Amino acid sequence: MYQSHxxxxxxxxxxxxxxxxxxxxxxxxxxxxxxxxxxxxxxxFSVDSASQEEAExxxxxxxxxxxxxxxxxxxxxxxxxxxxxR
Amino acid sequence: MSKTKFGVVVFPGSNCDHDAFAAASRVMExxxxxxxxxxxxxxxxxxxxxxxxxxxxxxxxxxxxxxFSPVMKEVVRFAKKGGTVIGICNGFQILLEAGLLPGAxxxxxxxxxxxxxxxxxxxxxxxxxxxxxxxGDVLKIPVAHGEGNYIADEATVESLKERDQILFxxxxxxxxxxxxSNPNGSMENIAGIMNxxxxxxxxMPHPERAMESELGSADGRKVxxxxxxxxxxx
Numbered sequence: 001m002y003q004s005h006x007x008x009x010x011x012x013x014x015x016x017x018x019x020x021x022x023x024x025x026x027x028x029x030x031x032x033x034x035x036x037x038x039x040x041x042x043x044x045f046s047v048d049s050a051s052q053e054e055a056e057x058x059x060x061x062x063x064x065x066x067x068x069x070x071x072x073x074x075x076x077x078x079x080x081x082x083x084x085x086r
Numbered sequence: 087m088s089k090t091k092f093g094v095v096v097f098p099g100s101n102c103d104h105d106a107f108a109a110a111s112r113v114m115e116x117x118x119x120x121x122x123x124x125x126x127x128x129x130x131x132x133x134x135x136x137x138x139x140x141x142x143x144x145x146x147x148x149x150x151x152x153x154f155s156p157v158m159k160e161v162v163r164f165a166k167k168g169g170t171v172i173g174i175c176n177g178f179q180i181l182l183e184a185g186l187l188p189g190a191x192x193x194x195x196x197x198x199x200x201x202x203x204x205x206x207x208x209x210x211x212x213x214x215x216x217x218x219x220x221x222g223d224v225l226k227i228p229v230a231h232g233e234g235n236y237i238a239d240e241a242t243v244e245s246l247k248e249r250d251q252i253l254f255x256x257x258x259x260x261x262x263x264x265x266x267s268n269p270n271g272s273m274e275n276i277a278g279i280m281n282x283x284x285x286x287x288x289x290m291p292h293p294e295r296a297m298e299s300e301l302g303s304a305d306g307r308k309v310x311x312x313x314x315x316x317x318x319x320x
Contacts, residue, residue, distance in 0.1 A: 010192075014237065017197050041146075069147055069183070071190035072237055 001084050002047045002055035006077040008068045009040030043067055046082070055079045090314045092118040093131035095161065095177075097152045102138035102174065102294060109294040110135070114310045123155035132317050133170045134161055136177030138230070138292060148191055148233045149179035158184055170214060170313060171286045175231055178278075178288030187281055187288045188246070189238035195271025199232040203302060204269055206277050206291060207257040210250040213280060214316035215287045218308045224261045225254070225305040227291040229269055229277075234290040236272040236279075246279055254278035254289055 010016045016038050023037035045062075049055040056079045068075040092110035096103045103120065110133075111118040121128055128134060141152035152158070158180075165171045165186050173181040181187045194200055203226055208219040219225070238246070246252050254277040257263045268275045270290070278289030293306030 014192065015195075017195060018193065021197065066150065067146070069150070069190050071239070072192060 001082050002049055002052065002079050003082045004043075004045055004047055004055065004059040004062075004077055004079050006043040006045075006059065006063055006067055006075060007040055008043065008063075008073050008075045009038055011072055011074050014072055041067075047079070052079065052081065090114075090116040090317050091130060091132045092116060092135060093121045093128050093133070094118060094135045094137055095121045095123060095157055096137075097123045097139065097141035097155060097180075099141040099143055100137050100139035100176070102176075102292065105292070105294040106135045106137045106174065109297045109306065109310060113297045113307065114314060116314060121157060123152070123157045125157050126160065128157070128160045128164055131169075133172065133313055134164055136161070136171070136173040136180050137294075138175030138177060141176055141180065144176075144233075147179075147183065148176060149181075149183040152176075152180045153184040162186065165281075165286050168283065168285050170317070172215070172309075172313070173286075173288040174292055174294065175229075175234075175290055178290055179233065181286060181288045186286050187279060188242045189236055189279070191233045192235040192237050192271070193233055194231070194235050194269070199230075200234070200269045201228070201230040202269070203228045203296075204277075204291060205257050205259050205261070205267065206254040207261050207263055209252050209255055212250075213253060213284055213287070213312075215278075215280065215309055215312050216253055217316055218312040222261060223308075224257060224259065225296075225308065226259075226303040227293055227296045227306055228302070229291045230295075231270070231290055234270040234272065236270075236274075236276045236290075238273065243273055245282075246276075247274075249282055251279050251282060252276055253280055253287060254291070
């Protein structure tokens, strides 16, 4: 079995007002060294699949068809093999 | 004269379905029926309305889950055959996610839910949704949304402009389209667009909530009148 971890973020070209507001709060905390804060979504799921390639292909399609809207969002993911206990 | 048959789709979380139904039936005196989102057929309808609300709790993205509701296959088929489809607010967001209209919706620029009357300038009055208006008319219609910040890539926006697919822009009470009258940060002050074939329209403001002057405005009637009138002609 495989475990997918997907990250969806607004595309770099798109202003993220939520991220900006949080960044200002981080600055108020005194961490003025922090920049470029962006907020996204984390999605995780497991995939029943015989191979890494197959699990990645499934994850890619799930991202493209549903989890991210390509008009405004980018996605990235990591797929790792997990041992199933019998 | 036969009555126009409106079908109002009801998704879990729709909350303007009754307003749309009342606007079509009680105010405009046409026929209306609800279509539950699990229905596999639209039945005999002339116009499909995807109403406002928070379908599926706006999970993932507004409209992202609703577009997989069984009835949406039929809505897409109806639209591809040239049927008249109106998406209001969340309905507009669903049409975007379903790919029946181009673009997407971001959170409002100021991150606030905006709920008030706004003014819209009619940009194209030669459509089945605006034929009762004149280009340049200013309509007073309420908005109520948190994600109405329309975005599309430049090529898409250019083609919307070239083909006169932008039907409504946010404007001042005197019809000036400027940043101040833009309630959500939408590109080009876009409040409503249609597809290139001219049979599918999405708008963030709620015409169904502007049906009686006693309640603030009756300008929403013009959208309904236009649609009813265009169907009589065809």
